[in-house]
Amino acid sequence: MRDVAQLAGVGIKTVSRVVNGEPNVSPATAERVRQAAASLHFEPDLHAGNLRRADRRSRTLGLLVSSVANPFAAQVHRAIERVAIEHGYAVLAASLEDDPDAELRAVTALARRRVDGFVVTPVRDDQAYLRLHVERGTPLVCVDREPHGIETDTVVTSNVEGARDAVRHLLAHGHRRIAFLGDLERIQTAGQRRQGYLDELAASGIDVDPALIVLGLHDDASATAVARRLLTLPDPPTAIFSGQNLVTIGAIRALQQLGLEHDVALVGFDDVETSDLLKPRVTTVSQDADRIGRLAAERVFARLDGDTSPPRHLVVPTRLVVRGSGEIRAPLAAPADVG
Amino acid sequence: MRDVAQLAGVGIKTVSRVVNGEPNVSPATAERVRQAAASLHFEPDLHAGNLRRADRRSRTLGLLVSSVANPFAAQVHRAIERVAIEHGYAVLAASLEDDPDAELRAVTALARRRVDGFVVTPVRDDQAYLRLHVERGTPLVCVDREPHGIETDTVVTSNVEGARDAVRHLLAHGHRRIAFLGDLERIQTAGQRRQGYLDELAASGIDVDPALIVLGLHDDASATAVARRLLTLPDPPTAIFSGQNLVTIGAIRALQQLGLEHDVALVGFDDVETSDLLKPRVTTVSQDADRIGRLAAERVFARLDGDTSPPRHLVVPTRLVVRGSGEIRAPLAAPADVG
DNA sequence: TTGAAAGCGCTAACAC
DNA sequence: GTGTTAGCGCTTTCAA
Secondary structure (H helix, E strand, C coil): CHHHHHHHCCCHHHHHHHHCCCCCCCHHHHHHHHHHHHHCCCCCCHHHHHHHCCCCCCCEEEEEECCCCCHHHHHHHHHHHHHHHHCCCEEEEEECCCCHHHHHHHHHHHHHCCCCEEEECCCCCCCHHHHHHHHCCCCEEEECCCCCCCCCEEEEECHHHHHHHHHHHHHHCCCCCEEEECCCCCCHHHHHHHHHHHHHHHHCCCCCCHHHEECCCCCHHHHHHHHHHHHCCCCCCCEEEECCHHHHHHHHHHHHHCCCCCCCEEEEECCCCCHHHCCCCCEEEECCHHHHHHHHHHHHHHHHCCCCCCCCEEEECCEEECCCHHHCCCCCCCCCCCC | CHHHHHHHCCCHHHHHHHHCCCCCCCHHHHHHHHHHHHHCCCCCCHHHHHHHCCCCCCCEEEEEECCCCCHHHHHHHHHHHHHHHHCCCEEEEEECCCCHHHHHHHHHHHHHCCCCEEEECCCCCCCHHHHHHHHCCCCEEEECCCCCCCCCEEEEECHHHHHHHHHHHHHHCCCCCEEEECCCCCCHHHHHHHHHHHHHHHHCCCCCCHHHEECCCCCHHHHHHHHHHHHCCCCCCCEEEECCHHHHHHHHHHHHHCCCCCCCEEEEECCCCCHHHCCCECEEEECCHHHHHHHHHHHHHHHHCCCCCCCCEEEECCEEECCEHHHCCCCCCCCCCCC
């Protein structure tokens, strides 16, 4: 910058003014400065400026997700990036892989880089430690899961309602023995989806068979194994509600292996790529990742713009996408037990 | 930092030493400083330090990809992040959506944030403008596509060889009329895959029917339409080689719509999620995104570590994953034309 | 309309 | 072992 000033024959502050588009520079001077800057390939150092700048904004957002390679997280990321760009922001993303320590490390790494705001998918049991950053003026928005130990803006999927929709849909097709396959219990959304499943069955006065509820499934292999076991029970379920997309894939594989894919109904929570191409096509409760990301980013910028209203808890509805597998009807009920 | 120094009753430089783990601090002093830092929740400002630090490293990498939501790019991103973390680095990612102007904007945005290295999927016709950054000491590694106008490290998939493998596989199953469905011509990898297709046919002395080659497909809808048209030709192809995963999905849909999925062979370039669940399962030429990302990141760090050897051009081989659709045999050849 | 001086939070160089 | 001084590249303040 000093070099640019020298070459343009002006003071360093004038260069600063031109670079930042500040007023009170004669067009002629401005032009000379621009020429000089271009010829020296000058790129202002954003971080150096921040040191002294009034707003002290790094124009960078920090994003913590399960994994940038996870399709849902990646879509949320893209949506956040879109909003960020509009505001002249860049996004620093970190993958946590559900590791509580990684959450801490990532927050520290991003804090040292002085991100202006955090969008976090909580992993730890307690996010109270993040209060510090919020108090220091770095807004925090939690996505996908609710944080613990801190009151802050959140944007989550309507997990309970979505699960209820799925189960209601299966009930409407005559099913009474509906299995639930869920992710690890410590993952909040898994618990909520199970809750929706239980709520809807309760609301319909259906007795729950605990044998049909399995949690702790985190990949498709274990889901396949469990689904096979349930489907070969003496009194098997006539429908399956799977609570996560890898689990859905596992369930499909089990159904295919047993040749039951056209006989046992299936509704999966969260989309399965190319679910359109399968036979039958898979009915899913799909999440609006794009909207979640967009809302989260908008919340961050609202806070950066000085919004001090109470924390907002946004719930993004799911959509039941009817494609075929969920509309398989239950076989005629066996005669009621008469003892 | 001054506050920490005051609270610990030491000089500011001692705090710096403790924070950075430099030697020549007595254990007792160090402990007092640590206490003070913790009680004030001190987080050093990485960027402020960089201003004066000898290596001037922001410990941040810039990544430019088609889209962070694209599964291939997202996997590359994750692999880069893994290597980055090991080196204490964070990753700033930007989505270009194949927009040449976005490439320029993203490079500028990252340069102003003083990233230490770039990993770029080139979009523009010319990357000569990046020489500046390289000369100023910011290494550049191009992934997935070769850059133009600059000699730098590259990590790409063996597109030509992978395509040849696919076509050879189809030839081995008796096919002679093999269609090629490719992405937009301006996308380098699309051209390379077509080249591999042509090469392999030429090597086998097969005449190419230009009617069976269609480029310019960028989504599954257009691919479906084109595949339908080809398959309903008077003399239709007996096999399809699709050059991109959305195109593969389109081709599958067309085959399903026409009820031909068990009669016409299909090999797709790049993986299709859940291709395992389809009937028939889809044979693909799969790219090793993880390896590409890892190698690219390792190249950046090698350069940062002072490697000044000539640019390396790494080619990551593909793998033909045999699953069923590519092994459908050609129907018995029609009698040769005898005029 | 312009520029000089001070200072942002930190590290380098050197003195003690 | 420890502290002092200068200065990184920029913006602020304020004087001209």
